Each structure stands twice: as C-alpha cells, then as structure tokens.
Amino acid sequence: MISRRDFLQVGMAASALVGTSGFGKWARLAAQQTLTQDQLLQFDTFGNVSLIHVTDIHAQLKPIYFREPSVNIGVGGNKGAVPHVTGAEFRKLYGIDDGSPSHYALSSGDFSSLAQAYGRVGGIDRVATVVKAIRADRPDAILLDGGDTWHGSYTCLKTQGQDMVNVMNALEPDAMTFHWEFTLGSERVAELVESLPFAALGQNIFDVEWDEPTELFPPYKMFERGGTKIAVIGQAFPYMPIANPGWMFPEYAFGIRDENMQAMVDEVRSLGAECVVVLSHNGFDVDKKMATVVTGIDVILSGHTHDALPEPVLSGNTLIFPSGSNGKFVTRIDLDIRNGRVLGYKSKLIPIFSDVITPDADMAALIDEQRAPFQAEMSEVIGQTDSLLYRRGNFNGTWDDLICDALLSERDAEIALSPGVRWGPSLIPGQDITREDIFNVTSMTYGKAYRTEMTGEFLKVVLEDVADNIFNPDPYYQQGGDMVRTGGLGYHVDVSQPQGSRISNMTLLGTSEPIDPTQSYVVAGWASVNEDTEGPQIWDVVESHIAKIGTVTINQNNNSVVVTGV
Numbered sequence: 001m002i003s004r005r006d007f008l009q010v011g012m013a014a015s016a017l018v019g020t021s022g023f024g025k026w027a028r029l030a031a032q033q034t035l036t037q038d039q040l041l042q043f044d045t046f047g048n049v050s051l052i053h054v055t056d057i058h059a060q061l062k063p064i065y066f067r068e069p070s071v072n073i074g075v076g077g078n079k080g081a082v083p084h085v086t087g088a089e090f091r092k093l094y095g096i097d098d099g100s101p102s103h104y105a106l107s108s109g110d111f112s113s114l115a116q117a118y119g120r121v122g123g124i125d126r127v128a129t130v131v132k133a134i135r136a137d138r139p140d141a142i143l144l145d146g147g148d149t150w151h152g153s154y155t156c157l158k159t160q161g162q163d164m165v166n167v168m169n170a171l172e173p174d175a176m177t178f179h180w181e182f183t184l185g186s187e188r189v190a191e192l193v194e195s196l197p198f199a200a201l202g203q204n205i206f207d208v209e210w211d212e213p214t215e216l217f218p219p220y221k222m223f224e225r226g227g228t229k230i231a232v233i234g235q236a237f238p239y240m241p242i243a244n245p246g247w248m249f250p251e252y253a254f255g256i257r258d259e260n261m262q263a264m265v266d267e268v269r270s271l272g273a274e275c276v277v278v279l280s281h282n283g284f285d286v287d288k289k290m291a292t293v294v295t296g297i298d299v300i301l302s303g304h305t306h307d308a309l310p311e312p313v314l315s316g317n318t319l320i321f322p323s324g325s326n327g328k329f330v331t332r333i334d335l336d337i338r339n340g341r342v343l344g345y346k347s348k349l350i351p352i353f354s355d356v357i358t359p360d361a362d363m364a365a366l367i368d369e370q371r372a373p374f375q376a377e378m379s380e381v382i383g384q385t386d387s388l389l390y391r392r393g394n395f396n397g398t399w400d401d402l403i404c405d406a407l408l409s410e411r412d413a414e415i416a417l418s419p420g421v422r423w424g425p426s427l428i429p430g431q432d433i434t435r436e437d438i439f440n441v442t443s444m445t446y447g448k449a450y451r452t453e454m455t456g457e458f459l460k461v462v463l464e465d466v467a468d469n470i471f472n473p474d475p476y477y478q479q480g481g482d483m484v485r486t487g488g489l490g491y492h493v494d495v496s497q498p499q500g501s502r503i504s505n506m507t508l509l510g511t512s513e514p515i516d517p518t519q520s521y522v523v524a525g526w527a528s529v530n531e532d533t534e535g536p537q538i539w540d541v542v543e544s545h546i547a548k549i550g551t552v553t554i555n556q557n558n559n560s561v562v563v564t565g566v
Contacts, residue, residue, distance in 0.1 A: 019319070022332075022348030023094065023310035035101055037357050041133045046346035047336030048226030050138040051277065052131060054173075055146025055303035056325035056423070058180075059156035059164050060440070061367045063120035063354035064425035066326045067390040068308065070108040073566055075495055076473025078285050083307035083322065094310055105328070105351040106308055112388045115428045118353065122327035124167055125359035125367055126352045130330045131171060132360065138334075140225045143173045144232060146303030146323070147281040150192070151180035152423045154378045154439035155371055160188050163370035165195070170366055175199035175221055179237035179281045179304060183445050186249040190216060201234020201279060203264050204257040208250065219264045222271060228337045231268035233261065235280040235290075237304060239479040245446055245529040256286070256476060258293050265296040274340045277301065284322055285475035291318035298342045299333065304480065306392065306422045310349050319345060326425060328352055378436035383546040385433055387554040390426040391441060394470065395561050396485045398554040399424055399441050403526075403538070404487025406545035411451045411524035411535075414510060415459070416487030419527040420466065433546055435539075442526075442539045449526040449535040456506065457517040463491060463503045471495040471502065486560065489515070496565030509560060 022043060074084025085093055087109055096102045104114040105121065134141050149168060150161035161184050168176075175198055182189055193200045193216055203219035206212060213219060220233040238256045240249065265276055275298050280287050283304040291297055292315055300320045308324030323331040329349050336344040371378075391397040396404070400418050407416035424441035427433065454462075462484065469479040471493075483493070492505040506515035515521070526538040546552060 019312075019345045020347075021311040022346070035353065035356050040350055040353070040356060041130065043134075043137065043332060043334075043348055044346070045137055046334035047344060048228065049230060049275065049335045049337055050134065050141035051299070051301070051333040051335070052134055052141050052143040053146065053301045053321060053323045053331040053333070054127065054143075054327070055281075055301070055323050056148040056306050057124070057164075057327045058148055058152030058325065058423040059150065060122055060153060060326045060425065061124050061155070061163070061167060061371065063123035063126070064326060064440075065115050065120055065428055066122070066328055067111045067388070067392060067426040068106060068108045069393040071393045071395060073394050073471070073495055073563070074285075075471045076475075078288070078475070082309055082313060083284055083305070101351070101353065105353070106310065111390070111426070112428045115426075119355040121354055122352050123354045123359060124171065124327055125364040126354050126357040127327050127330055128171055128360035128363035129357050130350055130352065134332055142223055142225060142230065142232070143171070144277075144279045144301055145173045145176035146279060146301055147177045147179045147181065147236065148303065148325075148423070149176065149181065150184060151444070152440065153443060154436045155374050157439065157443040157445070158374060159370070160184055161192055165192055166370060167363070167366060169197060170363060173198050174223065175201050175232050175234065175279060177201050177234040177236050177279050177281050178205075178217075179240070180244070182240055182249045182252070183244050185445070186251050189249070193217070199232075199234075201232065202236040203233050203260055204238060204254055205236050206253045206255075206257075208253045211253070214252070219260075220268055222268065222273065226337065228274045229272045230275045230277060230337070231271070231273035232277045232279055233264050233268070235261070235278055235282055237281045237480065238286070243480045245531065247531045248445070256282070256290065258290065261290070262294045265294060269296060275299070275335060275337045275342050283475075283478065283480060284320070285478060287320050288313070288315040289475045291315035291320065299335075301331075308349065312347060321347065323349065325423070378434065378439065380435050381432045382435055382438065382543050383433045383550050383552060385427050385431055385552040386429055387552060388426065388428055389552070389554070391424040392422055394482045395563070398556065399426075400485035401487070401554050401556065402546075402552060403442070403542055404485060406542045407449060407524040407526070408487050410541045410545050411449060413451060413488070413522045413524035414508065415454075415489045415521050415523045417462070417523060417525035418485040418487070420470075420482035420484050421527075422482060433552065435543065438539050438542050438546070442542060444527060446528070446533070447526055447538045448528070448533045449524060449538045449541045450528055450533050451522065451524045451535060453520040454523045455518065455520050456515040459489070459515060459521065459523070460503055460506060460517070463493075463506075464500050467493055467495075467502045468499045472499065483561075490560040492562040492564065494565040495563065505562070
C-alpha cells in the first residue's frame with residue numbers, strides 16, 4: 001500500500017514518482033465535522049492530465065444509504081492487505097477518527113447512527129456537480145466509467161438500461177467497460193452500445209466463433225491531452241459465462257487474457273502512448289496480480305469488488321485506484337506525464353455526501369424525467385424496518401437474511417440459497433420499505449425463484465465451489481461475488497483449507513440436525529444461470545413476505561456461519 005508521503009520510489013529508471021492523495025485533508029476536515037462542498041472539491045491542480053473515475057454505479061440515480069463491509073477476508077498474499085482490512089483496523093490504518101464523516105463514508109461501524117447524522121450518499125446529479133467542477137479546473141479531463149452501470153434498479157430493469165444510458169450520456173464519459181450490462185442480453189447490449197457517443201472498450205471481449213476481438217468492443221482508445229498521448233485499455237469482467245448466464249450472450253467469450261493485454265500495451269506504446277491506463281472490471285485482487293504479470297501499465301482504475309480506498313495501492317510499477325460503488329465516490333487523478341513516462345500523481349477520493357454537494361439542476365431534471373413513468377408504482381410502501389438492512393460483505397448481510405426468510409416462507413422450503421452479490425443499497429432502522437427498495441436488491445433479468453430438491457452431498461458441493469471462487473489463494477481463480485447466502489442452513493468454513501475441504505459441520509437449523517449427504521432437502525433460491533428456471537420473480541416473493549409481516553426485524557444468527565483460518 002502507498003503510504004502518505006511525498007515521494008515513492010517505483011523503479012522507473014531511477015526516477016521518483018511523486019505521489020500524494022487528497023484523503024488526509026478531507027479526513028481532517030471530516031473529523032472536525034465542518035465539511036462543505038468547496039472543501040470536498042478543493043484540489044491543487046497538478047501535472048498536465050486529469051482522469052475522473054466512477055464505477056459500479058448499479059443504476060442508482062438517487063442518493064442512498066450504503067454500508068461498507070465489516071467482513072472482507074483476504075487469502076494468500078492478500079491476507080491482511082487492503083482492501084481486506086475493515087472496521088476499526090481500517091480506520092486506524094488511515095488515521096480516521098471515530099464518528100467522523102470519513103468513518104461513515106469508508107467504514108461500517110456504528111452505521112445506523114452515523115447515517116442519521118450525515119445523511120445519504122451518491123446521486124448522479126451530485127456526481128454531475130463534481131464532474132463539472134473538475135472539468136472547470138481541467139477542461140480536457142478524461143471521464144471513465146468502470147461498468148456495472150446499466151443494472152441494479154427498478155427503472156433500469158423496466159427500461160432495459162435506457163434510463164442509465166440517457167443519464168450517463170448527459171454526464172459525457174469518454175469510455176466505459178462492462179459486466180452486468182451483458183445480462184440485458186447480447187441483442188440489447190449491441191443496440192445500446194451502437195448508440196453510445198463514447199467508446200465501449202474491452203480487450204478481453206472476443207467473438208466465440210472466430211476467437212478474435214470483436215468490432216463492437218475495441219480494445220483501447222487513444223487520447224491526446226496536456227501535450228501527451230494517453231491510451232485507455234478496457235478490461236471487462238473476465239468470468240461472465242461462469243458468474244452470469246452464458247446463454248444470454250452466447251456470441252461472446254471473455255477471460256483475463258493477459259497475453260492479449262500485454263500485446264495491447266505494447267501496441268499503444270508503439271503508437272506513442274506515454275501513459276497507459278487500464279479501465280478494469282477485474283476486481284481489486286485480480287488487478288493487483290495483472291499489474292505484476294503485464295508490464296507497461298501505469299494506472300489501473302479498478303472496479304467490480306466495490307472497494308473504496310482513500311489512497312491508491314502500488315502493485316509492481318502500477319498505481320491501482322478503486323472508487324467504490326453506487327455513485328458514492330468519484331476519484332480524481334492528476335498525472336505529470338513527461339518524456340514518455342508518468343513522473344508523478346496527485347489523487348483524491350471524493351465522497352458524494354448528498355447533503356453537502358448541491359445537485360446539478362439539469363441532471364436532476366433528467367433523472368426525474370427517467371423515473372417519472374414509474375414513480376407511483378415503485379414508491380409504494382410495502383412495510384417498514386426496525387433493523388439495519390445491508391448486504392455488502394463476504395457472508396450474509398441482513399438484506400440477505402430477509403430474502404432468505406422470504407424464500408423459506410413463501411416457497412415452503414427447508415433451506416434457502418441467495419447469490420452473494422455485492423450490489424444493493426442499505427436501509428436504516430425506522431425507514432419505510434418501498435417497492436423500489438426491494439428491486440434495488442433483487443432486480444436482474446434472471447430473477448426467478450426456483451424450488452427444488454438437493455441432496456446434502458450436492459449442497460456441500462455448491463458451498464465448496466462458491467468458497468473456492470472467493471478464497472482461492474490465486475486471485476485469477478477468484479471468479480467474483482461473495483459467499484452464497486444461506487437460510488435454514490448453518491456451516492463452518494475454514495478459508496485456509498484447499499478446494500473441497502473448506503466446508504464442514506453443515507446443519508439444518510430448523511432441527512439442529514447435521515446435514516445428511518444422502519438425504520434430499522427442499523431448497524429455494526433465485527438467480528440460477530440455467531435458462532429453463534421456473535418460479536415467481538424474487539421481487540414478488542420478497543414483497544409478499546414483507547407485506548405479510550409488516551415490520552421487519554432481523555435477529556442475526558451469528559452461529560449460522562462459523563469462519564476459521566482467517
């Protein structure tokens with residue numbers, strides 16, 4: 001991790017890469033609880049090129065609450081390294097005062113009370129204000145969108161991504177890359193991409209039939225800014241057909257494709273690029289490894305794992321900048337590019353405190369226009385919550401518990417399985433639960449809630465397979481997401497064990513009996529990647545459950561998952 005100091009040797013021909021982050025300044029202001037918009041946006045312009053990064057917006061147009069994870073386990077070489085540091089340890093690492101707005105923005109502790117004090121975060125109208133301010137200071141700044149943009153809300157699902165395309169077009173990015181967008185289906189993705197007024201990049205998006213790059217998704221785009229050439233190479237989510245239904249985009253193949261990435265880096269260098277930026281949806285640990293495998297990358301703008309770090313991390317000779325999710329942060333990076341190399345940087349992770357940043361009027365009007373046809377239906381109150389509802393973390397969050405409870409009850413099942421996805425805003429105690437809130441944590445194009453039978457042996461295979469996707473010590477075998485959420489099923493997981501040996505002590509919580517490998521159990525779940533899945537939509541299942549109970553109270557069972565080997 002890059003420490004807060006003015007100079008950092010990175011072995012660039014004996015040159016020093018000058019680097020600072022703006023975190024220290026806004027953290028001190030946050031600790032004093034005197035944040036203003038001018039203070040959040042204050043930045044001492046540096047060098048000759050500016051990058052602006054947003055990622056993993058997940059179609060959240062309006063301000064929300066979003067709790068950062070309290071559990072984020074690192075394994076192998078990433079054990080104990082950021083972003084796998086949370087809570088008080090994270091705050092100590094970065095010098096964050098307890099109770100400060102920076103504590104609220106970047107950490108999970110005491111979230112409900114801090115949320116009441118500091119309010120919502122995000123809102124693309126506020127993001128627009130920040131982007132315009134940066135462009136006023138650096139008119140030719142390059143705005144880059146890391147993907148997971150056209151997915152995750154009521155209006156995005158109903159319009160097949162059109163609301164987000166309209167809003168992001170108004171924000172005027174220069175390029176984007178992709179992940180959940182492909183779950184709209186390849187035909188719809190092609191239709192939207194062909195309409196974009198900016199670059200849709202993916203060096204690792206290949207044509208299945210010919211095993212060669214696609215014309216629709218060029219690998220890179222060259223920019224001339226500040227008297228120099230910058231290449232932006234796109235890296236889409238590598239594991240699309242594994243993590244999401246491949247039948248929705250059968251024409252495309254993905255993968256990390258290190259060799260092709262190296263070829264693209266070499267190609268843009270041969271075209272005169274003095275700075276190479278990878279706009280990535282790999283996930284943070286995968287980006288760290290890629291930076292040590294592929295030479296010549298100066299900056300990776302990291303997405304997918306929703307990590308928010310106040311300072312970049314150095315991997316090899318590459319600076320990696322993660323920018324959080326849900327429109328909660330915008331990262332500004334100023335680069336000093338001279339004589340064919342990056343000589344220094346200055347960066348700032350800007351938290352979008354929605355009560356501090358004034359919304360851009362034009363963007364606010366456009367957002368309201370997209371939402372207007374659906375406002376009455378999605379704003380209907382279904383129930384209330386007495387509990388903090390959140391999702392983000394390696395294991396069950398309370399939103400996941402609620403979804404699993406709904407599956408158990410509404411589908412008359414013994415065990416519930418819910419996907420370990422990271423997206424979905426939080427709700428604080430005392431809030432109404434609207435239909436929109438339910439869609440914010442369930443909306444997807446393959447949301448049918450199945451009901452089936454699984455043997456105990458097969459359930460263990462499922463848990464072991466997902467655990468390896470998360471806790472394999474080689475980041476290239478970590479295929480995204482967090483641990484499958486379970487209802488009615490307890491188990492132990494030892495993250496230090498090899499594949500196939502991590503899961504033990506599986507228990508049917510309803511009877512407290514051990515899971516019998518030979519016995520069949522009634523299991524309800526959703527988000528199956530199988531094309532022929534049958535059942536009601538998950539949002540209808542959850543809505544029916546909440547409507548029946550009225551007020552949601554989640555009593556978290558800390559014994560349902562026991563984690564060892566951390």
